[in-house]
Amino acid sequence: MPAAKPPATSRALVPTAAESGIAGKSRRVRLAKVLATRPAARIPDMVTPLPTKAKQRKSTSKRYKLPDDENAQLGALKQRLQALDTDVKKSQLLRAGLALLVAMNDAQLTQAMAAVGVVKAECQPQRVS
Numbered sequence: 001m002p003a004a005k006p007p008a009t010s011r012a013l014v015p016t017a018a019e020s021g022i023a024g025k026s027r028r029v030r031l032a033k034v035l036a037t038r039p040a041a042r043i044p045d046m047v048t049p050l051p052t053k054a055k056q057r058k059s060t061s062k063r064y065k066l067p068d069d070e071n072a073q074l075g076a077l078k079q080r081l082q083a084l085d086t087d088v089k090k091s092q093l094l095r096a097g098l099a100l101l102v103a104m105n106d107a108q109l110t111q112a113m114a115a116v117g118v119v120k121a122e123c124q125p126q127r128v129s
Contacts (some may be wrong), residue, residue, distance in 0.1 A: 073093075
């Protein structure tokens with residue numbers, strides 16, 4: 001039996017010395033010019049593009065102090081929205097309030113901040129070891 005022939009390699013897959021150097025660059029430039037002059041391929045109407053995935057925003061976790069009555073107001077707003085068939089979290093309520101504060105003009109913002117007041121931080125008791 002004759003020996004098996006080695007698989008033939010295609011010369012088109014292996015670039016010659018001339019193709020790998022300057023000649024290859026000029027070929028790419030010519031190809032780019034030809035592609036630039038041709039009209040773009042039209043996507044058929046039946047094909048719908050895939051929806052782009054929204055980039056998820058990075059969130060941070062911070063702790064803030066709220067007086068008990070304001071925390072109760074957040075709970076009441078949450079129950080009020082549940083009665084309207086809208087399920088929300090407290091963080092969503094805080095973000096909505098922040099959006100409203102950003103939309104205010106300077107006079108309204110100053111007035112709203114004066115009405116809120118400042119919450120004093122309580123000192124944590126020190127541990128005795």
